[in-house]
Amino acid sequence: MKLKTALTSVALAGTIAAVSTPAMARDTISIVGSSTVYPFATVVAERFGTKTEYSTPKLESTGSGGGMKLFCQGIGTQHPDITNASRRMKTSEYDLCQKNGVTDITEFRIGSDGIVIASSQEAQNLDITLETLFLALGKKVPNPDNEKELIENPYEKWSDIDSSLPNVAIRVMGPPPTSGTRDSFNELALQGGCEDLPAVADMSEDDMEAVCQSVREDGAFIEAGENDNLIVQKLIDDDSLYGVFGYSFLEENSDRLQAATLNGVVPTVEAIAADEYPVARSLFFYVKKAHIGVIPGIKGYIEEFVSPAAMGRNGYLKSVGLIVPPREALMDLQDKAANMPNLQKSELL
Amino acid sequence: MTDQLSQAELVRKSLKRRYRKERRFRAYGIAAIAIALSALVVLFADIVGKGATGFMKTTLDLQVELDGEMMYLDDATDERQLKMADFVEPLVQALLKEIPSATESDRDAVADLINPYASVTLRDALKENPEWLNTTRSMSFLAHTDVDVYVKHAGDDAYSIKLSQQQQRWVDQLVEKGIVETSFNDTFFKNGDSRDPSKAGILGAIIGSLLTMIVTLALSFPIGVAAAIYLEEFAPQNKLTDFIEVNINNLAAVPSIIFGLLGLAVFINLFGMPRSVPVVGGLVLTLMTLPTIIISSRAAIKSVPPSIREAAEGIGASKMQVVLHHVLPLAMPGMLTGSIIGMAQALGETAPLLLIGMVAFIVDVPEGFFDSATVLPVQVFLWAGSPELAFIERASAAIMVLLAFLIGMNALAIWLRKRLERRW
Numbered sequence: 001m002k003l004k005t006a007l008t009s010v011a012l013a014g015t016i017a018a019v020s021t022p023a024m025a026r027d028t029i030s031i032v033g034s035s036t037v038y039p040f041a042t043v044v045a046e047r048f049g050t051k052t053e054y055s056t057p058k059l060e061s062t063g064s065g066g067g068m069k070l071f072c073q074g075i076g077t078q079h080p081d082i083t084n085a086s087r088r089m090k091t092s093e094y095d096l097c098q099k100n101g102v103t104d105i106t107e108f109r110i111g112s113d114g115i116v117i118a119s120s121q122e123a124q125n126l127d128i129t130l131e132t133l134f135l136a137l138g139k140k141v142p143n144p145d146n147e148k149e150l151i152e153n154p155y156e157k158w159s160d161i162d163s164s165l166p167n168v169a170i171r172v173m174g175p176p177p178t179s180g181t182r183d184s185f186n187e188l189a190l191q192g193g194c195e196d197l198p199a200v201a202d203m204s205e206d207d208m209e210a211v212c213q214s215v216r217e218d219g220a221f222i223e224a225g226e227n228d229n230l231i232v233q234k235l236i237d238d239d240s241l242y243g244v245f246g247y248s249f250l251e252e253n254s255d256r257l258q259a260a261t262l263n264g265v266v267p268t269v270e271a272i273a274a275d276e277y278p279v280a281r282s283l284f285f286y287v288k289k290a291h292i293g294v295i296p297g298i299k300g301y302i303e304e305f306v307s308p309a310a311m312g313r314n315g316y317l318k319s320v321g322l323i324v325p326p327r328e329a330l331m332d333l334q335d336k337a338a339n340m341p342n343l344q345k346s347e348l349l
Numbered sequence: 350m351t352d353q354l355s356q357a358e359l360v361r362k363s364l365k366r367r368y369r370k371e372r373r374f375r376a377y378g379i380a381a382i383a384i385a386l387s388a389l390v391v392l393f394a395d396i397v398g399k400g401a402t403g404f405m406k407t408t409l410d411l412q413v414e415l416d417g418e419m420m421y422l423d424d425a426t427d428e429r430q431l432k433m434a435d436f437v438e439p440l441v442q443a444l445l446k447e448i449p450s451a452t453e454s455d456r457d458a459v460a461d462l463i464n465p466y467a468s469v470t471l472r473d474a475l476k477e478n479p480e481w482l483n484t485t486r487s488m489s490f491l492a493h494t495d496v497d498v499y500v501k502h503a504g505d506d507a508y509s510i511k512l513s514q515q516q517q518r519w520v521d522q523l524v525e526k527g528i529v530e531t532s533f534n535d536t537f538f539k540n541g542d543s544r545d546p547s548k549a550g551i552l553g554a555i556i557g558s559l560l561t562m563i564v565t566l567a568l569s570f571p572i573g574v575a576a577a578i579y580l581e582e583f584a585p586q587n588k589l590t591d592f593i594e595v596n597i598n599n600l601a602a603v604p605s606i607i608f609g610l611l612g613l614a615v616f617i618n619l620f621g622m623p624r625s626v627p628v629v630g631g632l633v634l635t636l637m638t639l640p641t642i643i644i645s646s647r648a649a650i651k652s653v654p655p656s657i658r659e660a661a662e663g664i665g666a667s668k669m670q671v672v673l674h675h676v677l678p679l680a681m682p683g684m685l686t687g688s689i690i691g692m693a694q695a696l697g698e699t700a701p702l703l704l705i706g707m708v709a710f711i712v713d714v715p716e717g718f719f720d721s722a723t724v725l726p727v728q729v730f731l732w733a734g735s736p737e738l739a740f741i742e743r744a745s746a747a748i749m750v751l752l753a754f755l756i757g758m759n760a761l762a763i764w765l766r767k768r769l770e771r772r773w
Binding site: 026028030038039042043045046049050051055056058059060061076077078080316 | 432465466469543544545617621622623624625706708709710711712713721
């Protein structure tokens with residue numbers, strides 16, 4: 001008998017779960033997109049949730065491309081309202097959006113993210129091109145005697161590459177492959193210094209990426225785990241060590257660390273914000289205008305994001321590591337949040 | 350005779366070697382167990398060692414002067430004023446009073462010791478008790494995460510780099526005075542996720558797991574048992590049922606991420622169900638656990654002796670009566686065990702949930718089957734990927750909670766089996 005009651009109750013629970021009115025209308029903002037923007041957007045979302053009567057937006061870290069795909073799938077509460085991206089929307093993605101009825105989109109460029117190569121202030125600072133950086137850290141590099149041939153990286157000291165560089169062993173500490181910082185480092189710094197080499201000129205794009213984004217595994221590049229603080233600590237203790245991390249950590253420790261000049265540009269807030277520094281990229285988010293007014297709070301979330309409290313000179317996003325836009329750009333963002341202009345395809349070309 | 354003697358001699362000679370072989374064989378077995386156990390011990394020691402501090406929180410016990418003028422607030426019932434009021438200043442002033450060596454110029458460094466969400470706690474307290482305005486209250490606030498990490502790992506340099514030398518001295522003083530205190534981390538069990546490790550909790554994930562599991566159990570158990578009964582008791586033996594059987598076994602071996610893809614394509618894209626909700630998660634996990642339940646239920650039905658069926662049929666019971674009155678009750682312990690083990694597997698699953706949007710930053714604790722939610726293993730995954738030091742211990746603490754649930758479910762399976770099992 002006990003069994004029967006147990007069975008009935010389980011069946012009952014099943015029916016209840018199945019029939020309970022599907023509340024398809026959503027009252028939580030749904031945000032998808034880049035894992036680089038995720039740490040900034042989550043902080044804004046949480047502040048917005050505690051400050052206002054709206055519920056805290058839900059954030060999924062799907063990567064920039066994955067986010068665009070979800071975002072452009074259509075209008076309706078089952079589709080996300082906002083997507084974050086660590087690059088600009090591609091025209092193909094814009095076309096996909098248009099095709100699926102997502103015609104009115106507003107773009108917000110929220111700041112930048114720069115990666116630096118730093119060392120202790122006692123160490124000899126590097127002033128190198130991206131090509132030199134690739135020669136120092138790439139797994140396979142062109143043979144010095146035959147630039148068309150790729151060989152295992154033979155360089156042991158910086159001075160082996162160029163006699164003007166420090167006469168110390170190449171040892172660079174950086175984030176592990178799981179980290180977004182490492183992704184951008186591979187993409188922007190290493191590939192940036194490699195894609196124009198004659199040895200990879202004839203390769204297909206995939207082969208070129210495989211060569212250019214492979215880091216040497218003979219101990220010259222030391223993976224340090226996701227804790228950037230640890231890298232900072234090690235650099236201070238060791239004069240011949242160089243470290244790769246986000247710009248914000250350099251700024252926090254600017255009294256003890258110095259940054260390498262890449263392609264002749266010193267990483268400063270201005271150079272990164274203006275995209276002059278080669279290992280920098282802009283961060284964006286895109287808003288689906290058709291959902292404003294349908295999902296409560298979208299406008300409020302945008303206003304919170306572009307408020308001086310968040311993105312100002314002393315804003316809380318700065319303390320999480322965002323390179324905030326200069327004041328005029330912030331004013332433009334505020335105007336954008338008020339007017340919500342449509343993104344035009346011509347802007348993306 | 351001589352032949353036989355030498356035979357006995359031979360046996361005696363080889364005896365030693367055979368004993369040795371026997372001992373070696375046993376030693377291999379013991380070594381295998383030792384390796385497995387030591388792996389388990391290392392794993393548990395690592396998790397407990399890292400996670401034990403996750404169950405502790407660091408608070409600041411302060412005498413807060415709720416001066417209306419300082420806070421720009423003269424009526425704590427006025428929503429508009431509450432929005433604009435400054436709830437940080439009273440906290441900073443209270444803390445400054447406790448650190449005699451700190452001057453007004455150190456206020457930023459002092460403010461950095463307080464949790465950024467402490468002001469929200471103060472606001473909510475005032476909202477609930479408007480009469481507290483212009484009084485002095487003794488209240489407890491969360492300390493900043495950096496302070497939390499520093500206090501818990503006192504003496505370890507790797508954990509103190511976030512605080513300046515001066516801040517470290519202040520914290521040491523405050524600990525001595527009993528203002529900075531560590532206690533049981535009830536916040537961890539009361540809150541949803543947060544980007545601030547001190548404020549982050551697993552209640553949201555626990556409720557999310559619970560809702561998902563209810564849907565999974567409510568769907569997979571009846572369907573699985575019904576399918577098993579039909580296949581074992583009623584279905585004719587032919588090519589079609591063979592084909593079905595082979596496919597159920599195949600389905601049990603399909604990687605779980607495939608079920609996630611299926612869920613995305615069918616439930617979300619085709620049926621237009623919302624992303625990140627426990628109903629869809631439960632449906633996907635149902636598909637995943639169904640084969641396990643069907644297979645174990647069939648095995649349980651098979652193990653019921655035929656004599657029982659025959660006896661029942663012999664006294665005139667119909668096929669349905671045989672199944673419902675005799676076979677099912679006897680097979681139930683096996684079915685329940687199989688289902689609970691299937692559920693425990695589903696509880697630890699993240700991969701299929703990734704695709705249906707349940708791997709997400711969700712702060713609010715879900716209240717129903719259609720609210721956005723995550724589950725426990727996802728919470729572990731999200732925290733383990735966060736750069737903040739303090740999230741490492743939170744992740745390990747969440748693993749311990751998850752393990753406690755799994756052990757609980759397995760214990761329930763054993764208890765049910767012991768209780769309902771009938772021997773003959």
